[in-house]
Amino acid sequence: MKRQVLTDGTGRWFDREKATRFDEAREWDGRNWVSKATGSQWDHEELYRTKSGRWIRHWWSQWQGSTDRWEEVTEAEAVRWLLQNDYEPDGGDTGCHQVPDDERVTSLVLGLEV
Known part of the structure; x- marks a missing residue:
């Protein structure tokens, strides 16, 4: 178990080994x-x-x-972050990463809900 305490002062934590991690995308600017x-x-x-x-x-x-900083974000913020970092609903042949296999997250990404 890798217990990670959030830095919001609440004492809440999560297990990093049981969580799914999404890495940021990077671009070469020359x-x-x-x-x-x-x-x-x-x-x-x-x-x-x-x-x-x-x-x-x-x-x-x-x-x-x-x-x-380790902070909890809303589902909408997480979806915006995923899109900004080249995660797509299907991943497909675009070279993008696939968003989590979760019906609610996929519908938010596709713009079916806000």
């Missing part, structure tokens, strides 16, 4: 790999879907003295 999640070459994010269905965003930076 000089650096830039995070599509943050728009920065220094700041990064990844998203986790816990076993219970909660969404957790992990933010970290390469800047000296910065502190990692």
Whole structure:
């Protein structure tokens, strides 16, 4: 078990080994790999879907003295993050990653619900 405590001060936590992780997408700008999640070459994010269905965003930076943040986000925020980072409902032949196999998430991605 890898217990990860959220940094919101509530003491809540999730098991990283049982969660599904979604890595950020990056683009080469000619000089650096830039995070599509943050728009920065220094700041990064990844998203986790816990076993219970909660969404957790992990933010970290390469800047000296910065502190990692672990925070719960809404399902709508998670879907926006997935789309921004090249996750698609079907994955398909587009070279994109597939969104989680969850009917509600897929319907949000497809714009059937807001």
